[in-house]
């Protein structure tokens with residue numbers, strides 16, 4: 001009887017993962033090498049040291065170690081908010097009338113309200129170990145800046161966050177939370193950097209952009225002794241840290257004798273999905289049976305479903321290494337809707353490779369109002385207010401469960417509930433007022449983005 005499965009599945013202290021899982025060690029083929037943006041030659045680990053702290057640069061390039069120890073200092077921080085529960089969605093199943101068994105891994109139970117704290121903890125820990133003074137970063141929707149602020153407060157490191165000006169005006173509470181944790185939050189573009197001043201001189205009334213905030217954060221980090229710039233998604237190191245989600249989830253599911261038929265995650269830069277599917281992907285990569293993996297992205301920013309698999313810059317400022325990934329072009333400007341943390345032009349090179357080679361089975365794109373229909377139903381029956389990003393995964397999980405209702409199959413579905421929507425009420429208000437923007441870019445608009453892809457002699 002399914003009722004024997006508890007609503008929430010936890011882990012004992014002895015069952016908590018002590019190591020992260022590095023999917024690359026089990027991949028038959030690696031993603032194409034990162035290229036130096038100037039010379040177009042493959043990057044060497046040492047060349048990453050001015051950007052990332054050394055241990056993280058090594059993790060970024062590590063293709064051989066299957067498991068990497070989670071240092072005690074990070075484990076202690078994880079214990080404050082992990083393990084996160086796997087929750088059986090009994091109420092949602094009932095509301096849908098589906099024979100499917102739906103589970104979700106809930107990462108929103110910390111003040112930052114998202115899974116980003118898993119990697120923030122690791123990145124700040126290694127920066128502290130290396131004796132750095134502080135970090136700089138950018139934040140758009142605000143989750144990454146908040147997570148990093150919490151980790152910097154915990155480990156005792158300075159943090160400057162360049163927050164896209166429109167976001168800092170729209171989300172003053174996010175800014176206040178970061179400041180409460182001791183971070184210096186600067187609305188971008190700002191007068192504090194040369195690049196910010198140049199942009200302001202040209203466009204005094206601009207609301208800013210992520211690309212501009214990244215450029216300011218990098219300028220401040222590279223110009224300040226003992227500082228480094230950090231990123232909250234896309235990179236291999238971030239997927240590695242996020243593997244804790246999947247390692248926990250697999251053990252939790254085993255405790256109730258479940259192995260998912262379908263694993264679903266929303267995909268912005270690919271870190272939560274890469275993390276959630278990691279342990280199960282290991283099964284697939286090593287020739288065992290694996291689940292059917294589904295990535296869900298907004299129809300307004302469809303990098304996997306409509307993008308090109310090509311070398312591109314990870315940032316709009318064109319200073320980061322070139323990565324081969326599914327991308328809309330670093331010059332692609334998504335319509336200003338509420339997909340928040342999913343509005344990124346590219347996709348993790350690792351996830352892109354798995355998708356290209358067919359290990360990540362399927363990508364779907366969904367429109368905003370359907371996402372909020374799902375978010376609202378989920379909130380009412382499961383009583384958790386989901387982040388709009390997470391609601392993309394809810395939408396796909398509901399659609400799969402409804403297919404089961406039609407066919408009468410009782411599949412097991414696991415999806416990632418990456419965070420809470422407590423700071424996203426403007427989006428819920430717009431939805432309620434019928435003002436949701438369902439814009440889907442035309443092929444011509446996508447072509448404009450593709451025209452910004454770099455040309456690399458002999459390669460593309």
Ligand SMILES: *Cc1c(COP(=O)(O)O)cnc(C)c1O
Pocket residue numbers: 113114115116143144232233234266267268269270271272273341342387389390418419420
């Ligand atoms: C940032 C964010 C995402 C998307 O980022 P990924 O790197 O694709 O995981 C999804 N959900 C929430 C709540 C986020 O904050």
